Amino acid sequence: MGSVLAGVLQLVALVGALALVHVPVGTYMARVYSSEKHLRVERWIYKGIGADPDAQMRWPAYLRGVLAFSAVGVLFLYLLQRLQGVLPGSLHFTSVGPAQSFNTAVSFVTNTNWQSYYGEQTMGHVVQTAGLAVQNFVSAAVGMAVAVALVRGFARSRTGELGNFWADLVRGTLRILLPLSVVAALVLVACGVIQNFSGIHEVGQFMGSSQQWNGGAVASQEAVKELGTNGGGYFNANSAHPFENPTPFSNLFEIFLILVIPFSLTRTFGVMVGSVKQGYAILATMAAIWLGFTALMMWTEFAHHGPALQAAGGALEGKEVRFGVGGSSIFAVATTLTSTGAVDSFHSSFTGLGGGITMLGMQLGEIAPGGTGSGLYGMLIMAVIAVFIAGLMVGRTPEYLGKKIGGREMKLAACYILITPALVLVFTAASMALPTPRHSMLNPGAHGFSEVLYAFTSASNNNGSAFAGLNANTDWFNTMTGLAMLLGRFLPMVFVLALAGSLAGQRPVPMTAGTLRTEKPLFTGLLVGAILIITGLTYFPALALGPLAEGLAS
Helix, strand or coil, X not given: CCHHHHHHHHHHHHHHHHHHHHHHHHHHHHHHHHCCCCCHHHHHHHHHHCCCCCCCCEHHHHHHHXXXXXXXXXXXXXXXXXXXXXXXXXXXXXXXXHHHHHHHHHHHHCCCCCCCCCHHHHCCHHHHHXXXXXXXXXXXXXXXXXXXXXXXXXXXXXXXXXXXXXXXXXXXXXXXHHHHHHHHHHHHHHHCCCCCCCCEEEEEEECCEEEEEECCCHHHHHHHHHHCCCCCCCCCCHHHCCCCCCCHHHHHHHHHHHHHHHHHHHHHHHHHCCCHHHHHHHHHHHHHHHHHHHHHXXXXXXXXXXXXXHHHCCCCCCECCCCHHHHHHHHHHHHHHCCCCCCCECHHHCCHHHHHHHHHHHHCCCCCCCCCCHHHHHHHHHHHHHHHHHHHHHCCCCEEXXXXXXXXXXXXXXXXXXXXXHHHHHHHHHHHHCHHHHCCECCCHHHHXXXXXXXXXXXXXXXXXXXXXXXXXXXXHHHHHHHHHHHHHHHHHHHHHHHHHHHHCCCCCCCCCCCCCCCCHHHHHHHHHHHHHHHHHHHHHHHHHCHHHHHHHC
C-alpha cells in the first residue's frame, strides 16, 4: 500500500468514527447541561465549596466564578511546583524555578499546556498527577462551561441568567470528561501506553553516557490531554514518544480523542437552541475548514519537490516513521485547528508551506473544530459577525437565532476577534525588536522569525505547540508567553459572557420572509469566507515575512 493511500484511508476511517459518535455524544452532553438533577457526589462537592448549584447567575457573577476558580488553580499549581523538592514522589527532582513555575501554572490553567521544560527531567509523579493532570480536566471543563453559557444566551429570552458556573464545571468534569477519559485510558493501555508510578531506570549506553527513563501514569494523563484538547505531554517528545503513542492505531485514536468533543458540541448547541439544523450548519463550517486544511497539508508534505523527498515518499524529516507523512499531517492539522498543541512530529521540520498551515490553523482562532468549548463559542462569535456582514449587504437589521445583532453585540464580537491578533503581533514585534529575545532563535532568516511568530500565536491562542527551534526557557519568553496565555484565555471569555448576557436579555424576534436562513448552505459558505478573509487580512503581512517567504524560497 502506498503512503498516500494509507494517509487517505486513515482520514476516511477518522471521519467515519467521528460521524458515528456525533449524535449520541452531542445529545448526551446537551442532557448533562440541561438536567435539573444533581448526583450525590456532586452534592458533596457543592457542599464542600459552599456553592448553591440551583442559583442562576447573570454574566458578571458567572465571570467572577471563572476567574476566581482559575486564579486559585494558578496559585495551587505554582506552589506545588515550587515545593516539589520536599514532596514525596518527586523522583529526586528539585523545585521548579519561579519564572518557569509561573509559566507552567498559567499554561495548564488556561488549557494551553505550553511546555518550556523536559517533562521527564523536571516534574515528579505528584506534580504530574495532582497538578498537571487535574488541570487537564478542570481547564477543559471551564471552556465547556463558558460555551454552554453562550448557548443559553441564544436559547433564553428576557432574562440575564446564564446558568450556574459551579454546576456546569462539576458536571462537565464528572459526567463528561472523567468517564470518557477512563474508557480512553483503557484503550491506550491496550495499545501499549505505559501506566505506572515507577522510578528512574537506566536503560543502556548511548554515545558514552547512560540513558535514563522514568515511568508515570501516562495513559490516564494522555487520555484527558487529548480529550480535553490540552496537549501537555508527560515526556518532552509528547505524542512522538513511544511511551505516549506507540502504534499507528494509537496515533489515529488520539486524533479521534482530540476532535470528538469539539465536533460533538455542535450537536449539543443544536439541541439546546431547539434546532439541530443550526448545529449542522456550524458543524459543516468546521468540517469544511478542517478537511480543506488536512488535504492541503497532505499535499504539501507528500508532493514536495526534490529526489530525496520523492524517494522517501514525502517530507519525512522530523516525522516518526511508524506514523508516516499521512498520520503526521492529519495529527498536525487536528492539533493546531483545536487548542490541543500535542505533537506526533515536529512542526519546525515540516515544509515551509506545511509549517505555515499549522500556524494559520491557530490564527483562525482554533474554531474548526477548536478546543473543548472554546471552539464552539469562537465559531458562534464568527457566526454573529457573518450575520452582521450579511445584514449590511442586504440592508436589513442582522438577526441570529431570533436575536437582533445590534451595536452592543457587534462591539463585543469585534473586541473578541481583535484581542488575540493584537497579542500575537505585539509580543512578536517586541521580541524581534529587542536584542536579548532574538538570541533564543536557533535559525536565521524567515524560519527564525517563524519560530517567534509561532510561539506567540500558540500562546495567545492557548494552543501550546511549539516550532521546536526556539529556546523558550528564558525569563523573557517564560514571562511574556505566560502573559499572552492569561490575556488570550480570559479576555475573550469576558466578551463571550457579556455577549451571552446581552442576548439572553432580548425578546425573541419572529422569523419573516426576509430573515437570513442561518441553517442553509449559503450561510455556511458565507461563514467560511468571513473566517478566511478576516484572518488573512489580519495575519498576511506576518505570514509573508515567515512561512510564505520560506516556502517560496525553497
